[in-house]
Amino acid sequence: MSDNYKIRIEDATKIFTVLGRDNPQDKRKRRMKVRKMKVVALNKLNLTVSPQEVVLIIGPSGSGKSTLIRCINRLEDLTSGSIWIDDICVTDPSVDIRRVREEAGMVFQSFNLFFHLNALANVALAPIVVKGMPRDEAHHRARELLKRVGLADKEDSYPSQLSGGQQQRVAIARALAMNPHIMMFDEPTSALDPEMIKEVLDVMLLLAKEGMTMLVVSHEMGFARAAANRVIFMDEGEIIEEGPPDKLF
């Protein structure tokens, strides 16, 4: 294992091709020409994350925060540049991307729990299907994880029966079930009511204290102060500002 970094991002560039108008403000042209346009989501971005570091990424919407972490586990492909996790080159087409995804757990803004499975099955599914873990063992571990996120009594509940905060905590447990070395959070509290934000942040704080390497896209300043080692401010696909949380605010 390489000594100095957990994640290394070099010259990462991501260009989306979207259909759009040249100038949406121009209302005089009635027949608007719709053409393919290029949107630069990441612009030659460099970033190194040390082991056990907690990095908070902030920035206006459309600044490429989500794209960045989605590129790390290849839910999106970079246009150019490279990303390394330990000494595996994630962006190398020949690398087994599923192994990388097992390494890096991901939590989404909209939870994305599997609607047809209850909380326990949600957490236990990936170990059973991907790692071939025996069902009993996977369920046992899933129960422990649910207990860790404070939902020991909710294992039989379906996602629709859980509150947003509870769903997000199940989603965290689900990601942890694969024993990842890195956890990535894509605006984990943006879809939650204020009173539920705390319960999710508490779980994240616990993870940070246990030494998990974390990449968090969020605007929760309280979490930044309590847990983040570094805050990154992004705009237009570039890192504008970075530093320890108390310095940046």
Add this chain to the structure above:
Amino acid sequence: MARDRIPISDATLIPRKGEREIFSAWKISFFGAIGILIFLVIYSPDPYKNIILFLPDGILKTFQVTVLSILLALVIGLMAGLGRISRVRFINRIATVYIEVIRGIPLLVQIFYIYYALGRIVKIPDITSAVIAMAVCYGAYLGEIIRAGIQAVPKGQMEAALALGLSRSRAMRHIILPQTLRIVLPPIGNEFIALLKDSSLVSILAVSDLLRRGREYAAHTFEYFETYTVVALVYLILTLFFSWLVGLMEARLSRDVR
């Protein structure tokens, strides 16, 4: 609390869902059909009772053709539906062309075509070619239903599965398709009913289904009016019964999670 003062639940304009209507259209049709049938048998048993005793073989055959066809059509439809969303262009085109072609040719023509085209190469029983024809035709319709059902599952489900390290095909099997099933079951039920009705078309290939049994009886006795009255009523009762089942299934699913 405020809830006590505003009696919203007392509004009578909109009938509540749980309330059963005594004379719903379905009940009038279903019990009406059964009632007329019973009345006819009792009132003039001479042709009607004989007709009814003559038909059960045909009902069984109709069932057999329908069930076998829908099962085979589901297999074809699943492949067509998955093909339609495949990112491999070649597979995608094959599935799309299949669906476009099949949906553009009348079922009756397809039945003739498959019967005679297959008949030139291999000798297969009538019922087999009837089932194949129906399945090939309905596979195209089911394919579109399944495609729509897969696409109705939110995109985040696939992403979450991929992020956990599942492969695309495993995510499909464990995450997407189980949720698709819940979405497509009611429309598939409707296709089943449509197929039940269309199965009467196979009576032209010596498959002695319900309609053909009726024709045989009528040809013997020249009681065309009476026979086809009974045949129509039996079809009606069968389809109404199944639409009741589909409705039950729908209610069951919507009450469930989500």
